[in-house]
Amino acid sequence: MSKANTVIVLDFETTGLSPDYGDRAIEIGAVRIKNGKVVDRFQELMNPGRRIDSFIEDYTGITNSMLKDAPPCKDVMKQFADFIDGYNLVAHNASFDKRFLDAELKKISRNYSGKFVCSMLLARRIYQDAPNHQLGTLVNYANIPSAGKFHRALYDSEMTSKLWLAMLKDIRQEYDIKSIPFTLTQKITKTPKKNVHKFLQQW
């Protein structure tokens, strides 16, 4: 089965900002997109082995009582390692999610071979006039209907996947590009913002 035309859009909810200072994942959500369509989903809460503070409870709506009976991180991450195996990956502010993915998989001696592209870095280049580049703002800016609650893993990954597809569509239309391989999205996010328009015109 070819994995080249498929990406997985993922989002972590966590106990804080830095796995290097002991923060852990508490929820993972992801959607698998093949040829522009959602073909699979993944969502699991996971017990980080300690209580989460009230800021995280308020921010995510995930409570200590919800996590009490959730499976431990190692069990969920094992399943998730299988889910993402071999696929390229997308996340909004991917450097954040990559740090947690790397840290949680390291704890269970698992790895992954896919490459990350950041939807925020793409949006900063494609939607340069957006008021800001937070996920919720960009969803509105791209006229994507949204009714659920942001800051839950599956919902945010669904919204990120819709934003991702909207950006690819806008690039195709504006620059008359027939298809956009993952490698092109990598190149766009590594192109300086001021050069992106010229880069895509010449593609």
Next chain:
DNA sequence: TGCCAGGCCCTCTTTAGGGCCTT
């Protein structure tokens, strides 16, 4: 138990500082 980041990007830049974005 608590300590709490880091990469990108702009500019009054590069011998630096600060805002943005993620939880």
